[in-house]
Amino acid sequence: RVDYLFETETVEDQEDTVRECKPFFVNLKELGKTEIAHLRGVGLMHPQSSSTSSNADDESICLLYEKHAQYMSRAFGTISSSFVSLDASRPWMLYWTLHGCDLLGDLPNVETLNGIVSTLQACWDHASNDSGGFGGGPGQMAHCAPTYAAVLCLGIIATSEGLSEEVATRAYKFLEKIRKPLLKWYLTLQEPNGAYRMHLDGEIDVRATYTIVCVAKLLNIMNEQHLVSDTVVNFVRDCQTFEGGFGGEPGSEAHGGYTFCAVAALHIMGRLDEADIPALRGWLVRRQMTYEGGFQGRCNKLVDGCYSFWQGGAIAIVSTIRLEGDPWLESTELPPLLCVERLLQRYILLCAQDVNGGLRDKPSKPRDFYHSCYNLSGLSVSQHCGKLAYGHPASSLVAKTHPCFNIRIDRAEKILRHFASPD
């Protein structure tokens, strides 16, 4: 399966991965009655599907909606002390699970939504007079990553007026209150070379640029002062490497997570065409794994379900390079995706799903909230920006996410409209 002439550790690791995925690529026609019954029993195979028709495999497999929603809603209660390593990432956990549930069409109840708003409010950090951001927990310093996560959560809740006018209004009011303080705080993080730090005196990398322009665009503070400028754009461009993808800082290795951040940031700033698009395109398509169907994060590394979104989302964004405006909000017909949707969706549904709920990196890894979010987000992009090419047509669809912001497009649209009007 792995083509090589000279074996190295990379080859061994890749062969191990192929071996671990192989059993999950079930050939339904070769399964016995007991095995089929088992698959139906755990909900992976649709009860009404045929195991003998020519499209049996492609159209039988289901997404385990309830199990995944159940798993992710654990985050809305109390979680075990083993999560202490994520104690500085609580807004992240809330975003991964809230957005994950949203994609499954299963937002938690109003009481929980209120709890999320309150908890996020407790994570607000006044950096100084009228400036601030969200920290990873109460009493923690403002940091770009939890700020991004918190704003997206509040955005999801603010646009859930169908569930509760009251909590939606609460969320909107809070976002309105923090718009200006966020802008002020963001400006303090900018470096002379156009880079942004993740927090006061913190590390510089392209994630900071992305999280900032994403929030700024949604809350309509992007065109203020020098938040976005040629130097800001040029720092991001400098992160593109000879391989065609982007690294975290200029010189660092091309990597899926940072590539997504760079591509989405450039697109939001309307400057994606200033990157080397042919090189970027080539790098992105080479990241889809021939055997597994999912994406790797870097050349010569292993498949990982989370890259379904980081790489898949970047592919979706780059595919719209010749289109004006926000092609996902306008009813523009989207250009085809350069990856194979069928194989990606197959990887997510067969290898990344944990039958007990939640999704994972690869079969040998345990499920977690982060991988649940990004496998589902990647599935969404591939289904809606591409096409539904694997899975039961009525039992594998997720809601449509916006490839730049990664919240549902109807929510993104409402938020943009809400903050577009002058105060």
Next chain:
Amino acid sequence: MATTTMTMMLTVAEIPLLFSDITPIPQDDGPHPVCQIDYKRDFVTAYDTMRAILKADERSERALRLTALCVKLNPANYTVWHFRRVCLIELGLTEERVEQDLALAAELGGSNPKNYQIAFHRRALMEALGLDDEKARRELGYIATILKEDGKNYHMWSSRQWLIRTAGLPALWEEEISFVNDMIAEDCRNNSAWNQRWFAVHQGTRDALTEDVARQEADYAIEIAQIDPYNESPWRYLIGIVRENDSLVDHYEQAAADVKTVLVEADRDAEACANLNSARIDLLEIKGSTGSIEEALELCKSMSAEHDTIRRKYWDLRASELETNLSTTN
């Protein structure tokens, strides 16, 4: 080293005595908390005290020792790492203190190889103290030991780049090429090492190489590609080099095609190596003559149809772009 860090750190048991004057501040999760972690008692004791210290902005020895305990309990708590640095600067950042902190970071880093804060803490300390030849080399040595465990550790490679840039010692650039050679010899598919090679050879700039150096690099890439033509890394490196110095294209387009003999000798289908073909397509496109474009076009079609079908849509797109190229030049 372990002894040093033990004295740097508190035990939870020492907290009541050492901080008897401090009223701990419990965490305020707001009125209806969600995502509440069921903290262990030791964690609560340490962090309730830490909160009080942070609020009072007490930059003292005991505060420093408390931050060590708190980052041990959660190495990802960037607020505590930041405050630790604030304390260190207040108390006077001496070489000895930096050394101790690097040891602390190393101890924590061992079991947390993907932790941003630890890698950044090392950088921040060295930046504050200033880098000299000896310190830079020692840190490069430390990073090398981490890379021995995981040759692709992203933060460690980034830190190496930062170190070499910041130290500003010309010798380090050459030595880095040597280091990279060793890493590639160890695993020619280590893409991080290839990326580092690009960085070292360009001395961290985006300026094109001189033609001589470019040839050396292209030769190296071909040499490694010959070991295993299925390996993507040397091919993309070669393409990068030639794009920067397109006077090289005629020679290296031929050299790339010649690598097929390695496949023939190994009894493999010489036309079916996707990474080799992909490189040839790019090189032929750079070459740009009608004949080259036609050849590239044929290769795109065979990639789409047979040799790299997962990327069919991409190869069809490349083919149509090449066709447009042909029709506009004719």
